[in-house]
Amino acid sequence: MKQLLQAAFMKQKINQTEHYLTNVLSFDNLLLNTELNKILKSGGKRLRPALLLLVGEYFKNDKHDIIVTASMMELIHMASLIHDDVNDKADIRRGSKTINSLYGDDIAVHMGDFLLMETLLQSFNVKQTQLILSTLAYLAIEMSKGEFAQINSFFDISQNKEDYYYRIERKTAFLIAESCKLGALLSNGSPDEVLAFYKYGYHIGLAFQIKDDLMDLDEASVLKLGKPVGNDLKQGLLNLPLLLVLETEFPEKEKVCKIVQEKLPNGEKDISFIKEIIVKYGGIEKSNEILDQHIDLAKQALKSLNDNQILNYFYDGADYIKMRKI
Amino acid sequence: MLSLDEKYFSDNFYKSLIEKLEIEGKSIFAYFPSFYSVEELTSVIKYAINNTSEKMLCNQSVVASVFQAHIFSQLSLQSHLVGRLKQKSNFFSEHWLEYAILAGDYFAGRYINAFLENDCLDELKIWVKGIADLNQQLATCKMNEDEQYKLITCTLFNNAISLLGFEEKLFKLEIDKERATFLSRSEELVMFMKRLII
Numbered sequence: 001m002k003q004l005l006q007a008a009f010m011k012q013k014i015n016q017t018e019h020y021l022t023n024v025l026s027f028d029n030l031l032l033n034t035e036l037n038k039i040l041k042s043g044g045k046r047l048r049p050a051l052l053l054l055v056g057e058y059f060k061n062d063k064h065d066i067i068v069t070a071s072m073m074e075l076i077h078m079a080s081l082i083h084d085d086v087n088d089k090a091d092i093r094r095g096s097k098t099i100n101s102l103y104g105d106d107i108a109v110h111m112g113d114f115l116l117m118e119t120l121l122q123s124f125n126v127k128q129t130q131l132i133l134s135t136l137a138y139l140a141i142e143m144s145k146g147e148f149a150q151i152n153s154f155f156d157i158s159q160n161k162e163d164y165y166y167r168i169e170r171k172t173a174f175l176i177a178e179s180c181k182l183g184a185l186l187s188n189g190s191p192d193e194v195l196a197f198y199k200y201g202y203h204i205g206l207a208f209q210i211k212d213d214l215m216d217l218d219e220a221s222v223l224k225l226g227k228p229v230g231n232d233l234k235q236g237l238l239n240l241p242l243l244l245v246l247e248t249e250f251p252e253k254e255k256v257c258k259i260v261q262e263k264l265p266n267g268e269k270d271i272s273f274i275k276e277i278i279v280k281y282g283g284i285e286k287s288n289e290i291l292d293q294h295i296d297l298a299k300q301a302l303k304s305l306n307d308n309q310i311l312n313y314f315y316d317g318a319d320y321i322k323m324r325k326i
Numbered sequence: 327m328l329s330l331d332e333k334y335f336s337d338n339f340y341k342s343l344i345e346k347l348e349i350e351g352k353s354i355f356a357y358f359p360s361f362y363s364v365e366e367l368t369s370v371i372k373y374a375i376n377n378t379s380e381k382m383l384c385n386q387s388v389v390a391s392v393f394q395a396h397i398f399s400q401l402s403l404q405s406h407l408v409g410r411l412k413q414k415s416n417f418f419s420e421h422w423l424e425y426a427i428l429a430g431d432y433f434a435g436r437y438i439n440a441f442l443e444n445d446c447l448d449e450l451k452i453w454v455k456g457i458a459d460l461n462q463q464l465a466t467c468k469m470n471e472d473e474q475y476k477l478i479t480c481t482l483f484n485n486a487i488s489l490l491g492f493e494e495k496l497f498k499l500e501i502d503k504e505r506a507t508f509l510s511r512s513e514e515l516v517m518f519m520k521r522l523i524i
Contacts, residue, residue, distance in 0.1 A: 031466050083431070086408075087424045106474075109406045109427060110465035116434065117458035124451050133450070134442050140435030144428045148350040151421045151428075 007313070013053045013067065014046065020071045024118060035099050036115060039078050042094040048073040048179045051317070055183025055197050058310045065126040066186055073179050075119040076136065080143075082112035131185060135178050146170020154236030157246065157257045164243055165206075172212075173205030192304060199301035200314060207294040207321045213239035214287055217275055230271035236263065240290065241283035242274065250281050295322050334390060335515055346398070346436050347522065349429065354401060355522050357425050361414055362404060364519045366479050370396045370486040371515060387444035389490060394440035395453060396486040402433035403460070403478045410471040449489050456485040 021040055027033045049070035056066040084090070085098040086108050092098065100108035123132040150167050153159050180201030184194040216232045216239060232239050238246075238260070246253070256277055264270040278284060298318045302311055347353050355362060371393055405411070405426045419425060441450035460481050464474055 029462065029466050032462065083427050087427060105408045105423070107465050109408055109430070110461050113403075113406060113430070113434075114458060114461035114465050116431075117454055117461055120438070120454045121451070121458065129447060130442060133438055133447075137435040137438035137442065140431050140438070144432035144435070145350055147424070147428045148432075151424055152350060154421075 009057060010050070010053065010313075013057070013070075014050070016067045017046075017049050017053065017070050017074070020067055021074060024071065024075065024122060031103075032111065032114065035102075035111060036078075038096055039081065039093075042096055044074075044077075044094070046074060048077055048176060051176065051201060052179045052183040054310065054313055054317075055180050055189075056187050058305070058308060058314075059184070059187030059189060059193075061183075061187035063186070065128070066183065068122055068126050069132060069182055069186060072119050072122050072132065072136075073175075073182075075115060075122070076139070076175075079112045079115040079119065082108055082115065086112075126186075128186060132182065135182060139175055139178060142170045142174055146174075150237065153238065155260055155263050156238070157260050159238060159243065161240075161243055161247065164238075164240060168206060168209040169202075172209040173202050176205035176208065177201035196301045196304050200298045200318075203294040203298035203301065204318055204321050207291050207298065207318070210240055210287055210291045210294065211321060211324060213241060214284065214291070217241060217278065217284065230275055233271055233274060234264065241278045241287045244286045244290075245278055245281045245283040248281060250277075252277055291322060295319070334386075334393065340515075340518060343394075343397075343518075344522075346394075347401075349432055353522055354405075354429055354433075357419070357429065358405075358411065358422075361411060362401065364516065366404075367397050367400050368516045368519055369479070369483055370490070373483075373487060373492075374490060375513075387446055388449055391441045391444040391446045391449060392486050392489050395437040396482060398433045398437035398440060399453075399457065399482050400479070402430045402437060403457070403482070404475070405430035405433065407471065407474055407478070410475055413471055452489060453485065456481065 022037070025033070025036045025040055027036070052070045052073055053066060056070075081093065082099055085093055086100045086105050089100070090098050091101040098108070099111055120133065120136065123129050123136070126132060146167050146169065149163070150171065153163060153167065177198050178201070180197040181194055184197040189197070213232070217229060219229055228234070233242070246256070256274060259265070259270045259274065295318050299315055302314055305311060344353075347355070349357070374389075374393075408423065408426060411422070411426055437453070438450065441447070441453065460478065463469075463477060469477065
């Protein structure tokens with residue numbers, strides 16, 4: 001990803017995007033100006049705009065609309081982070097105090113909403129307003145459904161791999177897939193090209209989430225993220241490695257199910273026990289295999305496209321998802 | 327020619343509304359019992375019933391968009407009144423805050439779609455601008471929970487009747503025969519919403 005962002009053509013596009021974002025976030029109101037710019041300047045991977053811009057680059061699309069749309073994807077992501085911090089009761093994000101910790105939940109929620117509305121208004125600056133707005137509406141609905149499904153699934157041992165995919169498609173994959181698809185549609189890609197980029201984004205989105213699941217169980221990774229090992233499970237979230245183990249029969253299964261259903265009565269001790277079970281019965285290996293399958297499917301989706309130097313960055317991007325440490 | 331009830335409150339309208347009010351198999355009113363007021367949710371529709379005739383509600387697409395968008399926007403913005411929700415709702419799941427924030431985002435998607443499905447892009451732009459202003463006030467002005475609620479309900483109501491064209495034509499049109507049908511089906515909507523909420 002770092003390599004992609006440092007490529008000369010991308011640097012220029014990313015700079016244009018950053019410039020656009022700074023302009024959008026210039027408000028007369030001091031509070032909005034300060035807090036929203038603080039989030040913007042605090043960094044972030046810029047994964048979604050980068051992918052959209054890269055798809056545009058594949059088609060040699062130099063139109064300003066692609067910059068506007070890439071910026072919108074980042075703004076939507078920023079608004080969702082503000083709301084996530086309220087949900088997670090987070091005090092710090094990327095080294096700065098969160099809006100909710102400074103001003104309370106109510107103001108943070110409304111500021112996130114305000115940012116969302118400002119984002120929607122940007123779509124009236126591009127030609128394909130209807131396309132962009134319908135994508136954003138679709139994402140708002142589906143992402144919320146995914147999160148609802150996730151909360152409803154907490155500590156539920158009857159869920160299976162299908163339920164898991166339903167959640168992670170909506171939580172993560174659709175946004176990345178739609179970003180890639182928009183890049184192709186805004187560049188007048190053919191239906192086959194649009195589908196190829198959508199599939200690429202969809203599979204790296206799933207891979208991204210599975211990698212997150214794996215990192216949640218990896219001590220070195222969670223140390224970097226500043227979270228405890230098994231944080232997802234602590235909240236009641238049953239991730240892929242555990243679900244894959246629960247699909248099989250093993251002597252400790254009844255005990256594991258009981259612990260989960262009773263919401264981990266012994267806290268850290270239960271988390272360590274379940275982590276041991278996941279390792280013992282191959283949950284990590286199996287999840288890694290599935291992660292690899294999605295990386296392969298993402299790469300396969302690109303095969304139908306015209307060979308083009310830009311495609312190498314997509315292949316590298318897929319590998320980055322697997323190798324990333326944070 | 328379609329009658330008013332067929333235009334606005336057909337069986338499909340109810341079916342579609344039920345679908346859209348449900349999130350993951352459960353109505354929004356079941357997530358937050360006794361929180362939303364049916365009077366506010368249907369206020370624009372009732373106002374339209376009392377103050378217009380079919381002639382006035384001539385642009386079918388705009389009317390359909392505004393009726394739906396008003397309901398979904400109320401649900402979206404009221405779900406994000408976290409402080410009020412904490413005070414007023416008599417039932418909380420352990421995850422009520424997450425549900426509330428997600429419901430707000432979900433219904434934002436729904437009101438955008440309400441305009442898009444009827445090809446009302448200009449009206450959507452006006453609507454979004456109005457909600458952006460509203461959010462700016464909510465985020466930056468000191469208000470208590472009741473003042474926030476009042477600001478939301480009044481602003482959305484005013485924006486909706488303005489889009490419906492009431493400002494110029496209010497009270498001027500004659501009530502025609504078809505209004506009776508319109509009224510009965512609209513009352514049905516209010517009853518329907520009440521049933522869902524209770």
